[in-house]
Amino acid sequence: MNNAFIFSKKSKYQYDELETGLKARIQNKLSILKTHPDIWSVIERLAELKNKVYKLRIGQYRILLEIKTQERENTLFQILEIDHRSRIYR
Helix, strand or coil: CEEEEEECHHHHHHHHCCCHHHHHHHHHHHHHHHCCCCHHHCCEECCCCCCCEEEEEECCEEEEEEEEEECCCEEEEEEEEEEECCCCCC
């Protein structure tokens, strides 16, 4: 399975504001998920938001993902937001 991730303008700004260690953890997690055989076991769907919005947990931080395109073995996710778990769902 091949997965791809693109940043929205807001999430790119949020990513740039994070500390270097956290950026490295996020990049590492996303690179692992690009070829993960079962990405759906790692991300969770958010019921209270739109149907195609998912969350990815990285320590105390959360990444909100939206499915842009989904084909047979390829899925394109757009990163909507990156923030601390206490602020992301507001």
